[in-house]
Amino acid sequence: MIKMYDVLVIGGGINGCSIAYQTASRNRRTAVLEKNTVGSEASSAAAGMLGAQSELEEYSPFFEFARRSRDMFPELVPELEEKSGTAVSYIQNGMVKIADTPAEQQRLERMYYFQKQAGEHVEWLQPEVVKTIDSSITGDHYGALYIQGDGQVKAPELTKAYAGAAVREGADFYEYTPALEFIYENGRVTGVETPQGRFYADQIVLAGGAWSRFIPPFGGELPPLIPVKGECVGLHSAVPILEKTVHASDFYIVPKPGGSIVIGATEREGEMGKEVSAEAVQHLLHKACRLVPGLSRASWQCAWSGVRPQSADHKPYLGQTAFDGLWMAAGHYRNGILLSALTGTWMADLLEGKTEEQEWVEAFSPRRRINRKEEEIIGADY
Amino acid sequence: MIKMYDVLVIGGGINGCSIAYQTASRNRRTAVLEKNTVGSEASSAAAGMLGAQSELEEYSPFFEFARRSRDMFPELVPELEEKSGTAVSYIQNGMVKIADTPAEQQRLERMYYFQKQAGEHVEWLQPEVVKTIDSSITGDHYGALYIQGDGQVKAPELTKAYAGAAVREGADFYEYTPALEFIYENGRVTGVETPQGRFYADQIVLAGGAWSRFIPPFGGELPPLIPVKGECVGLHSAVPILEKTVHASDFYIVPKPGGSIVIGATEREGEMGKEVSAEAVQHLLHKACRLVPGLSRASWQCAWSGVRPQSADHKPYLGQTAFDGLWMAAGHYRNGILLSALTGTWMADLLEGKTEEQEWVEAFSPRRRINRKEEEIIGADY
Amino acid sequence: MIKMYDVLVIGGGINGCSIAYQTASRNRRTAVLEKNTVGSEASSAAAGMLGAQSELEEYSPFFEFARRSRDMFPELVPELEEKSGTAVSYIQNGMVKIADTPAEQQRLERMYYFQKQAGEHVEWLQPEVVKTIDSSITGDHYGALYIQGDGQVKAPELTKAYAGAAVREGADFYEYTPALEFIYENGRVTGVETPQGRFYADQIVLAGGAWSRFIPPFGGELPPLIPVKGECVGLHSAVPILEKTVHASDFYIVPKPGGSIVIGATEREGEMGKEVSAEAVQHLLHKACRLVPGLSRASWQCAWSGVRPQSADHKPYLGQTAFDGLWMAAGHYRNGILLSALTGTWMADLLEGKTEEQEWVEAFSPRRRINRKEEEIIGADY
């Protein structure tokens, strides 16, 4: 079997599906190759918070990119829900970023000043005020940064919604179809080998998350991606325990519509399996129940994990690679859900040669020079 | 443990939850006792069609009741989704009622004339026209009745949405808490015994579906309810196969948002277990694939069953029973999802003594005299 | 529908199935009524340890009963496996009872002397010796009682094996068939009402575990049974972490053949639902990982719960009740798996009037006078 497309996306995660939705909407014949099923890796494991821009303490192209992606959701979500028939559960319940150490307090205060200056709606809450925002947060802490309009989605549903909308726009999805090897002819990547035969396309977009560099013969020459496994646990309570999303220095608690509560996430560099360790379950429950004691009454639901793709400088690789014909949209690390909205349109623009934001082109280029110091750090960690 | 309430609902199915939502909204202290978990029986097994009124061939209080309940959905669903945080997937994709025998053709034509006269938007489709409404219906048939605006929901989600909204309005839910026996004092039902202790209430509403008559000491004296097990199968297709809901004489096919397809349902009188027989799976698949051959390419998902509570005359029992203090809202048979909207407000009105529609009070009274002929038929079946 | 049997067992848990296996083997027409499915409650939640006799510090009929039941397993298990085709995974991997406090040390030492005197193969291990028996036990403690030959089974499988062997011997099983009410005629219990009709029998054996007293009209007059929910977690490790069963004062760790590891169990008096609290998961993991640190590397599998039926004096009720025709085999508390072997033959003997051990008849009679002091304690707890 031989198939020909305009755009071939490798990877049916949230960003691959978003890109396919945008290119198919622009009448480009689009296919998605997925080694397993749509959204079966990191996209389904994510807690669905949309507040990554609030991690930052200073202006950067990444800050602007994240903020613009966030601002696309109010309009994009109804569009996807309508086209796909999948409800995404987008709500803006607000986030409380807890300072659980004095050092974290200083970091969050810096964030607060920067965010305020950048025009974001943030407040600083003294320790005794936190309880007035969400009365369930009764553990010890040093105050909190409060982002009232902070939003979230159900990440597995959003992934399905992108995919469903892409199908509606004419994209073809091939599940259980791994890309086994790039086809390289006359100095150009023209297709990939799969168990179902060869797929050829004018433009190939590698959106394989932590698996992106595993495709021979030159996957290993693409820019570095470190797998960082994150383990989560899910609780449930019919009676609401917590209203706001709570984010502390090494864990978070996300109450979802319908009564589920997600507690995440560990950071295990270099691990790729799906196992969840007993240690992670205990650690997450212990931390979360100490800060929000009401959680100890919630019912246990399940535990799961996902592997985030971490780039060398923690910013995604978006753009053309050093190999003609091969583009990349990977390395979203912990921000894949948030960035999915703009990743789709931005990549569709790049593929059509239509981009205007030269600053972003360079900032996210897979061919960018990674700051040496960061490379060393990564090397040491790994 | 002893608990006191204004209203005690026995049964956390869709109608019990709807009633609890309405009484709690009117500031009555409300509790729901559920032997297992919310929506764990027939409510979760239903395909979620809202077209039962289209079953009828002549005017009756039941026809009007069903129609009015249906017309509540466009306003009720957003209200429930907002209060509960649960998406209900309400869509109006239209229904094609297929005449698969000449006799069925005659019956559907009678329905068509009646519905048209009653002001419903229905069309009669000649056999060759059916394919123009949904090109996937290529099996043999004798034409179809088409109801363009016919709607559906995801029934398990709607049940959870009623329950979630009820909790938000202050209702208490006790899961895993079966009603073991009525407490009868001074000529009045005043409460129930449970494994967790006694619950007392001014008004007790029995909404236990097919299990309603199993509570001693006088459950067996309540009006007859025949359990009718229905078995279903679920398929899935990422690529849309069918757009319209298809209803034939002894099976139906309901395409759900997101790619699931429900095929139902057998009618096994007197059976209450959760097993699905091999025979049912084969029968449903065979019938559905013959009418809509594209379904044979869909992926298998799962099979399940639910037990519908059938009253002696196929109309629900809504109102006060022969026992003081004890009310009933059961016997919705195959129409529990559709009727849930009006059942909630109607029962809340009855409990407050506020009803105006005397015709309905009598038509659905648990104390009504059941037409002898129907009783005999039922007796024979059972 | 009306059904007639010699023996009607109410409850398809491990003891109901064991009794049915024995009575059917003796050619008595036997039926089992089960409200849900065979083994769906406490029997499937148990960790399957067979060492309850080692809990005791002095001679008693209960000690002898437990010991004799335990000694039946080596012969009974192959018989059940052969008749049912279900593998039970009976192994004798030994148990280390850890003294995790000085008080527990004293209690275990008393046990040690008593067990030794009673002819059991037990050893006392000084703290530094424990590691030589199982090198994974590296947490702090005050020594341990070691029972080398202590055995275990997979409890859900053993329950299925009893049921399968009973079917092979001719017993009928009715699943999804709750006993709704006793039929009491002429001073005698002659049958039960169920949703499927009436079942009559010469002898009715109530083996409903924690649900035994919930059948009207006089279930509440049977001797007291307190539900005690126990929550467990399951881990898995392909590489063996622990060989011996470890039992500490308020938790235990049971390594199962095939790599699963069960950690149990909480004791929640008066609770009957199936939820597992976040608190229980954290507590069990914390305790287990502190004593056997290697467990923190194991993979998370699942969490579950079961409800144990606790009698007023912690010994089972085995024998005729105060109601003619009604027998009881319930209240096995935490020893249901161990006692199931002898419960089956003992009850079958009692039903045939063949018992010789008058001491046991009295010790376990449902009509025995419960020591007042214990009754008070129970009352206070409940």
Place this chain on the structure above:
Amino acid sequence: MIKMYDVLVIGGGINGCSIAYQTASRNRRTAVLEKNTVGSEASSAAAGMLGAQSELEEYSPFFEFARRSRDMFPELVPELEEKSGTAVSYIQNGMVKIADTPAEQQRLERMYYFQKQAGEHVEWLQPEVVKTIDSSITGDHYGALYIQGDGQVKAPELTKAYAGAAVREGADFYEYTPALEFIYENGRVTGVETPQGRFYADQIVLAGGAWSRFIPPFGGELPPLIPVKGECVGLHSAVPILEKTVHASDFYIVPKPGGSIVIGATEREGEMGKEVSAEAVQHLLHKACRLVPGLSRASWQCAWSGVRPQSADHKPYLGQTAFDGLWMAAGHYRNGILLSALTGTWMADLLEGKTEEQEWVEAFSPRRRINRKEEEIIGADY
């Protein structure tokens, strides 16, 4: 991370695990790389019949190899169960091979004469005699070949038992660790790249089933393997319906100890996904219920699929490949469970240079010349 072994097995299916068990038992440092989890593909999907040799109509090395593998089970199974703690449910319930067409009757009669001559215990049953062997087989047919001692196992359990025994013998298992690319140095395959780093070994055994040829850079040059998806359904009946395994021309029915019944299997050449089509479910149920009508009363359990690796001449590839250092044990097609016993010892012998059966070495060599006619057939199919 760099790892060094004597033997590196690629693929944790039943044959990879069996080989690892044998090489580890011979004190060779052994590792297994598995892309997902042990037994997650075809090995867990198999019905576990051990009668493949009875497919044959004439003597061949394949016939002898299969027969000898079968004869290893009575001794091997207890050894694996003991070392692994996993029960394999090996029973010899007999197989009835039904002639469902006159042509099939002729084929089976030829088989009968050949098998008898070869010393196998087979009988020919006239149509009216079949029911006396298993009274549930009441559909129409043309007689049957009866193999009284024919055996079966639970295939997922047998795979786990090989793996568990291998771990006990010292083998290392790396799950979620795909082989991404062969390392080829100085004319020799010396290792493989994986996401967890490089694995080097003196001898590398490719046992990746239908996935074996997908490893670059020269996987595609290995001998042909056609994926043939097989779909199955599982039923359950507490009351035994069928005792013997029934095999007809395009489906089979395997009753398992404990009450499960497996009906298989379709043959979809070139398909590799895990989906089960609605069509397959219907087809299998229809065929099985027509031959054994009692099955229509059984309860539905589940549907699943697996991908068998079909070699060009339907015999496995066992031995050294054209690439130095790389061995192959793949292409077992529908006989992987049966052949697993001898595949393990045979490959361990080959790796040590100890084989005596020169006929088998040539018959199964991956470098053998495949008969042209068969190649054409395969080509046409694919």
